[in-house]
Amino acid sequence: MTIIRVCILITNVIICVCNAVSEKQIREAIRGGASSIGDLRAQTGCGTNCGSCVETAISLLDEHRGEDSGSALDVLNLHNLSPA
Numbered sequence: 001m002t003i004i005r006v007c008i009l010i011t012n013v014i015i016c017v018c019n020a021v022s023e024k025q026i027r028e029a030i031r032g033g034a035s036s037i038g039d040l041r042a043q044t045g046c047g048t049n050c051g052s053c054v055e056t057a058i059s060l061l062d063e064h065r066g067e068d069s070g071s072a073l074d075v076l077n078l079h080n081l082s083p084a
């Protein structure tokens, strides 16, 4: 039996559940100049309530800076949505 795994980059995953902020919104904010978690809080609202999304938001900032601390799959894993 052959098992084929297909990994799909899902960018509309909700990263901040409290404020319904998606990965796509965070990436757009970063591309628009957000360079810190404070910027992301101000521009998207992510991380302004329970804070459990902050680590993921920071990893997206790091990824944008070229300090690849994770992939989209890692983000999925953080939310226990791993496709595996």
Ligand code: FES
Pocket: 015, 016, 017, 018, 019, 046, 047, 048, 049, 050, 051, 052, 053, 054
């Ligand atoms: S999940 Fe983002 S503040 Fe709670």
